Amino acid sequence: MENPVKIEPMAFEDEAVLHAKWPSIDEVRASNPIKGVAAKSEGGDRVLEVEWASGERQVYPCMWLRDHCRCTICFHAEHQTRLTDFMELDLNIDIKTVTVNDVDQTIAITWTDDHQSLYYANWLLCNRFDQTEADPIRSIEPAYWDASTLENDHMRTFKYSDVIDSDHVLYDMQMQLKRVGLVLIQGTPAEKGHMMKLSDRIGYICGTSYGTTSQIYGSSDWAFGHPSYGLEYRPLHSDYSFIDDSHGVFAMHCISQIDGKGGEYFFVDGYKAAQDLQKTNPEAFQRLTKPCWEGRVKAWVVNDKHYHHSVSAPIKLNEAGEVTKLTLCDFWRTSVMRLPVGEVCDTYRALRALKDLLYRKDHTFCHNLQPGDMMLIHNHRLLHGRKDYHDTKPSTVHLETGYFKWDSFDTRMRKVKMNLDKKEKSNNSTASKVNGHQSNGIQR
């Protein structure tokens, strides 16, 4: 024997967060234990077939099992790292002996190279290839909204101190942003620096040519400013449309506001508008799923070091044909359209058709940003605009903004879920002990 099988408990347990359900070994033993195993051939490859008490069967290829051996030689549990080299993996590996331990609910395998591996039933139940349950974070479904459903059902307001102090509130807020695409946080101190504090909660911030965070000022006496800085009307747009790889989460914190009228932000659910377009005008929808106009920004306001240029379809689909990103921004839209000229006019009409849906009054939600407000916006889904200010008295608007990748946001959310799940599990086991004692107490 090459190795005695040593496995550290966290070798498997730390993967629980990748799965919608992660039964404990006790639960598996009680409800659906391993009934039997058989080494066999399938499609010319050696596999292990596992049968569960429920009658379900699952085939596990030997090379996959060997690749995922979690013994301390093959896997570093604390780092969650494979220690073996893929080039050393024997793709013809076969099972010499296999035994089931009914008490531990484990399967022990000795391989043809005499290496030994041990697999836990709950991990095997969760790793079932295309039968694997959906990822708990990725499978969060967006809830489409219009103005009235947002106001009546979906809109949620959070208290800044709760977001900072409570993981429960934080997770709730993260879920809200994933589902609805818009979050309002109130009671943020009206001073710089809270974007970085938020970042510490929701995920690492992503720099742009404007810096790590941006200070956006507008003064009531500016006649015309830069699109980021002026007080004029801003049509509906997504931010950073001028980079290919635009940021998915946009956060803005209002530190001071103009003394005057107007300046309300308005928001619309771009996924819903795109879906409506697909139903009512599929030809326009199709046109907008290809790159049409290119985008650019000469970022000279901050420094004169960058000239952004992007090629994005207004509506981006994933491989399943679902809308994943809208990229729309008229003020940065260039003249470059790499299309046959005969398609140009239809493309303009397609964009107009989409915008007609986006600008419907019953689709847009307005909010007048007050000092202390922080808004989180799904920048690949929502479009936002701002009405012009008018009747202003001498004053200044100051926003601190920050951008986050969905990668960064999701990675943080997964960790928060992991911590909450662990806490709940430990509370439950404490509670069941407490309940146990109590019932003992009653029996006495």
Added chain:
Amino acid sequence: MENPVKIEPMAFEDEAVLHAKWPSIDEVRASNPIKGVAAKSEGGDRVLEVEWASGERQVYPCMWLRDHCRCTICFHAEHQTRLTDFMELDLNIDIKTVTVNDVDQTIAITWTDDHQSLYYANWLLCNRFDQTEADPIRSIEPAYWDASTLENDHMRTFKYSDVIDSDHVLYDMQMQLKRVGLVLIQGTPAEKGHMMKLSDRIGYICGTSYGTTSQIYGSSDWAFGHPSYGLEYRPLHSDYSFIDDSHGVFAMHCISQIDGKGGEYFFVDGYKAAQDLQKTNPEAFQRLTKPCWEGRVKAWVVNDKHYHHSVSAPIKLNEAGEVTKLTLCDFWRTSVMRLPVGEVCDTYRALRALKDLLYRKDHTFCHNLQPGDMMLIHNHRLLHGRKDYHDTKPSTVHLETGYFKWDSFDTRMRKVKMNLDKKEKSNNSTASKVNGHQSNGIQR
């Protein structure tokens, strides 16, 4: 008349950098002036047809021309921003009158709403829809390499102080990274902080869960460290394989090195290996263009706030079927494979086939990183690994690393090109004046 046509010179000129060639008005007048224009209908839409002296004709739809009016009412030249609202654009706009100015090489249009616009011939020549020339930055072709062609033809070394001080050297280096995917900079002071100084030259840095830049240490007395920190052998991999949206440019600066043997980095051109696989084993290639294994990282080493999780195809193609990104990292590869179980073994064999090509000795380039060396690596194209250290004396390796998005890198490169082009143009015009004076001098 609603407006006298006012156009600021930079309204058009600032777009020159988006085009491979941008003739001056003088050049157009001399070589290929406007021969005639005609307002007409095409496919039911109103267009302007322009004929050039060369006999070439180009049709410009009226709505496109009106949308790109560069008068001071419609366009802010300094910000390069459209001031009009797309919702106000009349898609049925037509030409009332059109005149050509042969001296200025401009076309003046009065529209049916009495708005007036002016278009320059060079801008029109550059904006020809699918006849538009390729973008000068995006069209840079990768030069595929193996160990010998890299060493003999492609590998370039730059001096740190030149990269910092000279835009010519900087652009040369940027071009090298785009073409070859690997750059060695020597003579960087062996101290922290030069990653941010480099960032000031090549583009804004992108934070990760490891921070804005990362300090990577390894000590000769560590038995096993984290994959980022240990001294063990590291198989070929790309960095940040555990996020969906991995960073395209990876930079590392060697501040101190282990006193001992081994520890060489090795690099391979993943695009070439993928191309070779496509030729020799198209079925394996196809399999790897779909998501296979999911990736993850529990980023506890830095802080315990993130749990990364990614779903990427090992080989990512663009819409044209070209390889744009390789995502390979065995130590972070998870057991989650959302495939029919019958495809699992073929997927393992496909990965092995790709790796056999990647690990060919005549494909890999080695470099022993010395204090003062900085390497820039195309992280979507190259795979890198590191041999193990051995026979070490008490010592520490210290690398400072940073990550950049291609968006950020390209945007900076475009600006550097823009500055160099302008400088060259102004040098040429000075030179021609100087030459003019000289020839006058000779005549006298």
